[in-house]
Amino acid sequence: MSDPVRGAWLGVPGWLWLWGFTAASLALFAARMARYLKVLAAARSERRWDQWPRRLRLFVVNVFGQRRLLDEPLIGTAHLIIFWAFLIYATTFGWALLRGLFPFLPVPYPDGVAWIRAALEVFALIGLAALAVAALRRYVFPPPALERSRDATLILILIAAVLISSLVGIRTASEVVRTRAWWTHMAVVLGFLAYLPYSKHMHLLASPFGVFFGSLNPGWMPAPSDGASQREQFTWRQLFNGLACAECGRCDRACPSVTSGMPLSPKALIRQIRDLVREAAPAAGLVPARVTPAQIWACATCAACSQVCPVFNEHLPVIIEARRMLVARGVIEARLQETLTNFARYGNSFGTSPRSRAKWTQSLEFRIKDARKEPIEYLWFVGDYASFDPRLQAATRAAARLFQRAGLDFGILYDAEQNSGNDARRIGEEGLFEMLREKNLTAFGKAAFKKIVTADPHAYHALKNEYFNGQRPPVLHSSELLADLLGQGRLPLNPGPETTATYHDPCYLGRYNNIYRPPRSVIETLGLRLSEMPRSGPRSFCCGAGGGRIWMEDAPGLAQRPAEIRVREAAQTGASLLVVACPKDLVMFQDAVKTAGLEDRLAVRDLAELVEERLRPEGSA
Known part of the structure; x- marks a missing residue:
C-alpha cells in the first residue's frame, strides 16, 4: 500500500x-x-x-x-x-x-x-x-x-x-x-x-x-438588568444560542404562538441573535430593528421551545431581556400597563381593593384561620384569579371544604397576600416583582406555618424557586396535597360514573417543575378513565395565558387562540371532561370551548371540584 x-x-x-x-x-x-x-x-x-x-x-x-x-x-x-x-x-x-x-x-x-x-x-x-x-x-x-x-x-x-x-x-x-x-x-x-x-x-x-453550559434549572430567570438590545448588553450564554442553533425548527413546531399565527418565531429570534454575533460591527440592536416588539410580546413563556431544543438553546432569557428594555422605554400595550399599575397599587391584577381578597370565604360554613394571628401547619397562598374571579371562586371554595374535611390545619393571609409577581417578572418588570416578593415575605414573616400550598402553578413556581434565599419551607401544589390526602384515606369517596377524562399539564407545573404524576393520581383515584392528549407531560401545549398574555390583545391575523387549539385536541381524545389544575387554565379553556363550539361535548373542570363531587358525606358509611 x-x-x-x-x-x-x-x-x-x-x-x-x-x-x-x-x-x-x-x-x-x-x-x-x-x-x-x-x-x-x-x-x-x-x-x-x-x-x-x-x-x-x-x-x-x-x-x-x-x-x-x-x-x-x-x-x-x-x-x-x-x-x-x-x-x-x-x-x-x-x-x-x-x-x-x-x-x-x-x-x-x-x-x-x-x-x-x-x-x-x-x-x-x-x-x-x-x-x-x-x-x-x-x-x-x-x-x-x-x-x-x-x-x-x-x-x-x-x-x-x-x-x-x-x-x-x-x-x-x-x-x-x-x-x-x-x-x-x-x-x-x-x-x-x-x-x-x-x-x-x-x-x-x-x-x-x-x-454543557445549558441551564440546570428549568424556567430560570436572567440576572436583574435594565434589559438588552445591543450585542454587548446580552450575556455570553444568550449570544451563544445563535452559534449553537441547528435551525431544525423544533422550537417553532412546539410554540403555541407560531401554531396560532402570532408573529413570534423562536427559530427566527435565535437566527437574529446569530446574525448579531456574526456581524463585525452591528449597526442595530435586536429590538426593534431585527425583531419587532409585537414578536417579543407574543411569547407566553411556556418554555416549550427550550424543552424540545436538542442543543439546549434558551429562548426565554433573550425574550425577557428584550421585554425589560421595552418596559423601560414604555413600549407596552395599554391594557398590560394597566395590569402592572394594578399590581403596584392594589397588589393584584384585578385592580380591586385588597380588603376584597378573602370575600370568597364569606359563604363558607366555617371560618378559615388568619395565618397572621394563629399558628398553622399549611399556609394557603390562594392567588389572584382564585380569589377575585367569580368563575373560579366555586373551585376555590371546593378546595377549602376539602382541606377542612381532611382535618388540615390551614390558614390564609387575607388582605396581606399580594400577587406572587411571577407574571410581572415574565413581563419584564423586575422591580415590581421584587416589590411584590418583599411584601409577601414580610407577610410570611408575621405568620407561623410549616408549609405553603397553592393551586396556582405560576405562584407555585415563584414561591418554590424565586422567593426564599437559603432555606425555604416546603411548597406544595394543591394537586400534590390532594393526592396525599386521598392516599391517606382522609377524603373518603363514593363511586361515580366511569367518565372519560383528559388532563392538561400546566406549563409552570409540568415543564417548569416536573409535577406530572400527582394530578393524574387524583384523577385515577376518582375512578375516571384517563385518555391522554398526544401532547401531554413535558410536551404539553400551552393555553396561551402565561407571560402576561392573558392581559394582552390578540395579535392581528390570529388564526385561532392556543386555548382553542388545545380544547379541540382534548375533544379528539373522546373525553367528556377536560381536567385542569391551574386557575388561568380554567378561565382560558372555559372561554375556548364556547368559541370552538364544544360546549355540548367537553366540560372544563377543576380538580378540586371533581374530588368534592365524589366526596362521601360526613357520617355516612
Whole structure:
C-alpha cells in the first residue's frame, strides 16, 4: 500500500501540499473563531461553570446519546448515526492528517489497520443510508419550519463526499484511485473545517458546549438588568444560542404562538441573535430593528421551545431581556400597563381593593384561620384569579371544604397576600416583582406555618424557586396535597360514573417543575378513565395565558387562540371532561370551548371540584 503523500505534484512533495492546505484551512477556521470568542468575551458575564458532574451527565446523554433528538424516532436515529459516523471519521481524519503531515512517523494510516478499515466501511454505509433519510425528510417530506436552505444542501453533499471518498479508498484495488480518493477525502474535510464557522453548521462545533453550559434549572430567570438590545448588553450564554442553533425548527413546531399565527418565531429570534454575533460591527440592536416588539410580546413563556431544543438553546432569557428594555422605554400595550399599575397599587391584577381578597370565604360554613394571628401547619397562598374571579371562586371554595374535611390545619393571609409577581417578572418588570416578593415575605414573616400550598402553578413556581434565599419551607401544589390526602384515606369517596377524562399539564407545573404524576393520581383515584392528549407531560401545549398574555390583545391575523387549539385536541381524545389544575387554565379553556363550539361535548373542570363531587358525606358509611 503506497503512501499518498510520498509523491510530488508540480515538483512539490505531497506532504508539503498537505501542510499548505492544512495551514490555509486552520487559518480561515481560527480567524472566524477568534472573532466569535472576542464577541462573547465582550458580552455580559454569566456563571455557567457550576455543578460539573451534573453537566457532564447531561453532556454524555444529550451529545453522545442525542436523547432529545430521539423524541422523533426516525430522524433522531438517522441523526444519531450521522453523528457517530462524523465522530469516528473526525477521529480517523485527525490520525490520517498527522500521519500525512509527518510521513516519517512509524505508524500506519488508519485504513491500514484491518479492524479500523472494517469499522470505517460499516459507518460509511450506514451513514450514507442515514443521510438519505435526512435528505428525504428535508426535501420530500419536510415538517413545518424546516427550511430548504442552500447551506444545508451543501453540508449534506460535503458529508456524503467524505463518506464516499473514504469508501472508495477502502474498497478499490487501484493505488491510483486510492491515492486520489485519499486526497479528495482530505481536501473535502479541510474545506469543511474552514467553511464550518461561516455556516449554520457551526452548531456541530458549538452545540456540545451549548448542552454543557445549558441551564440546570428549568424556567430560570436572567440576572436583574435594565434589559438588552445591543450585542454587548446580552450575556455570553444568550449570544451563544445563535452559534449553537441547528435551525431544525423544533422550537417553532412546539410554540403555541407560531401554531396560532402570532408573529413570534423562536427559530427566527435565535437566527437574529446569530446574525448579531456574526456581524463585525452591528449597526442595530435586536429590538426593534431585527425583531419587532409585537414578536417579543407574543411569547407566553411556556418554555416549550427550550424543552424540545436538542442543543439546549434558551429562548426565554433573550425574550425577557428584550421585554425589560421595552418596559423601560414604555413600549407596552395599554391594557398590560394597566395590569402592572394594578399590581403596584392594589397588589393584584384585578385592580380591586385588597380588603376584597378573602370575600370568597364569606359563604363558607366555617371560618378559615388568619395565618397572621394563629399558628398553622399549611399556609394557603390562594392567588389572584382564585380569589377575585367569580368563575373560579366555586373551585376555590371546593378546595377549602376539602382541606377542612381532611382535618388540615390551614390558614390564609387575607388582605396581606399580594400577587406572587411571577407574571410581572415574565413581563419584564423586575422591580415590581421584587416589590411584590418583599411584601409577601414580610407577610410570611408575621405568620407561623410549616408549609405553603397553592393551586396556582405560576405562584407555585415563584414561591418554590424565586422567593426564599437559603432555606425555604416546603411548597406544595394543591394537586400534590390532594393526592396525599386521598392516599391517606382522609377524603373518603363514593363511586361515580366511569367518565372519560383528559388532563392538561400546566406549563409552570409540568415543564417548569416536573409535577406530572400527582394530578393524574387524583384523577385515577376518582375512578375516571384517563385518555391522554398526544401532547401531554413535558410536551404539553400551552393555553396561551402565561407571560402576561392573558392581559394582552390578540395579535392581528390570529388564526385561532392556543386555548382553542388545545380544547379541540382534548375533544379528539373522546373525553367528556377536560381536567385542569391551574386557575388561568380554567378561565382560558372555559372561554375556548364556547368559541370552538364544544360546549355540548367537553366540560372544563377543576380538580378540586371533581374530588368534592365524589366526596362521601360526613357520617355516612
